[in-house]
Amino acid sequence: MLALGVDVGGTFTDLLLADLGSERVTIHKTPSTPSNPALGVVEGITGICALAGVKPAEIEMLFHGTTVGTNAMLTHSGAVTGMITNAGFRDILHIGRHQRPQHYSIIQDLPWQSRPMIRRRHRLTVNGRLDASGQELEPLDEVAVAEAARKLGEAGVEAVLVGFLFSYVNPAHERRAAEIVRGVLPDVFVTTSSEVAPQFREFERFTTAAMSAFIGPKVRRYIAELEDRMRGLGITAELHVMTSSGGLATPTMIAEKPAATLLSGLVAGVRAGAWIGRHSGTDRLITLDIGGTSADIGIIQDGRLAEADARSASIAGFPVMLPMIDIHTIGAGGGSIAHIDAGGAFRVGPQSAGADPGPAAYGRGGTCPTVTDANVVLGRLVPERFLGGRMALDRAASEAVIATLAAELGRGPEETAEGALTVLNSNMANAIRSRTVQKGIDPRDFTLAGFGGAGPLHAAEVAGMLGIRSVLIPRHPGITSATGLLTADLEYHVLRTAFAVKGAIDVDRLNGLFDDMEAELANLFEGDGVQPARRKLLREGDLRYVGQGYELKIDLPAGLLDEAALEGVWQAFHDRHRAEYGHAFTDSPIEIVTVKARGIGEVEKLDRPPRPPERAAPRPVGRGRCVFRVNDVLGEYDIPHYEREELGVDQPLEGPAIVLQIDTTTVVPPGWSFVQDAAGNLMLTLIDAA
Missing domain, CATH: 3.30.420.40 (ATPase, nucleotide binding domain)
Known part of the structure; x- marks a missing residue:
């Protein structure tokens, strides 16, 4: 197949x-x-x-x-979008919450105010109201809905969001309003907040649904x-x-x-990391996907991809209430520009030379010193072997732009180039610390998986900064995300708001919610032709201590829930809270806010990586000068260049060395060894850790 x-x-x-x-x-x-x-x-x-x-x-x-x-979302180039909401609540999308991303800044950028997805003139209101339990307080004004739809159509909107208060409890008003809008505007993309994110917190729910409407026409x-x-x-x-x-x-x-x-696309890369790691005998990885402009970081613990929580999930600064893998992105890549800022500090990125004109080394007219140029000057990129020899880099152009920057700094060219890489690597190491150390996770217990076009160039030195002793480089680092796509299954999520407090839980109602959700998932899989034997259902819940503002996700047991099963859930929440925050309030009441069901439909997929062909002991295909800083001393090394395709299995070699292949270059610094395993992955290890 x-x-x-x-x-x-x-x-x-x-x-x-x-x-x-x-x-x-x-x-x-x-x-x-x-x-x-x-x-x-x-x-x-x-x-x-x-x-x-x-x-x-x-x-x-x-x-x-x-x-x-x-x-x-990133370029703010979605559809002209309109919204129909409750009378008196036109500005929820603008006001947001009293909390701000930067609590003490008076000049911070709030994207929902500076670049709204839905302009105020396209946010219209109608009468109709439900209470917090979903009971109707005021009937929906259907005539007003139709009139609002006509006005939005005349304004040229391409998408309409219908978002009403308490629709996560009772979506009846939203569904009827959407039906009316579709009748008036049959060619317009229409969605509702209860379809996209049926959860409480109206600002986040409306914003997430607005995102779906904003990008909907283009994606569709x-x-x-x-x-x-x-x-x-x-x-x-x-x-x-x-x-x-x-x-x-x-x-x-x-x-x-x-x-x-x-x-x-980003998630596919992290998923590939988990799959590759499993076949190389490790289920604890930090993935570092470095491209030309950005570096994307993911965490895999015990083979599971870390998921974003409600406090941190966002896209382009907008909060998102959807199931998402926790991926942290920073402006760091091969095209990142090294420069001196207005305060005299030496910085690398987030500005990037992009693909056109790109780094000076590309020979397309680039005049800014970039990370790629620094790698060329230090001998870590071999100009004649870039992209497998399909593209030659301009060494003289790289040397010229780095020399100009060095003159501004009053440093030598090699010291400047090495400094640029150190700054970039430090930025990535700090970003990884923010996803690990600051969350109570010790990165030294993990393997760093470096991929993307630039990941293998920097992975070992980033790992060294974090105290990580092993690095994994996939067989085809440049197409890792494409690999990840072939390792996934169908996956659907449904949820219900529960608001059930320990000691006063209607267990029958809770079981009924799961029965409804699992029936909904079964219908979805029936439509996709997934046989029952290839389906798997998982349960989760968002829990908090009563009075807390945010929840923690806890796995819930399958089967009929009873008091005994819930006791295990309460203990799991205490343990998770202690791990996340350093303490637990074991005598405080716990609230189940949301219950969730995740359906997985198994499809045919890539089973295992092909074993590399047997090779004789590898011989270098060349040698070259390369500069490294060891024990705070900058020094030149005459190092061997190996061709990745010529490496055999379980044939360890010592660095410093460079491993060449068509989609990337792997740098093995002094003090590291490397070997290709049976899964075709290159494993780098600190020699003193062997």
């Missing part, structure tokens, strides 16, 4: 074609087409099929990671066009799209909930 994973990035579209019945794998990279990403995907599919010697029509499964929704058009072009290639396989929770969804589900794709 041929399965294809396609991950669309800002610069390249990465593809991995696997024959799931054998170990045959083909990889391919093609330039992305930002103006119409579907074109780049089609070109990539055509190219990889030619490389593999197969026809597109032979592809039986197609998995996709997309940044269409993410980019629409993209998926529809991609499906059409797939059919044009003769591909009849159903498209499956990676969601922010790390699972796959069908185009129908994505059309209904486009916000589920907000972290699509």
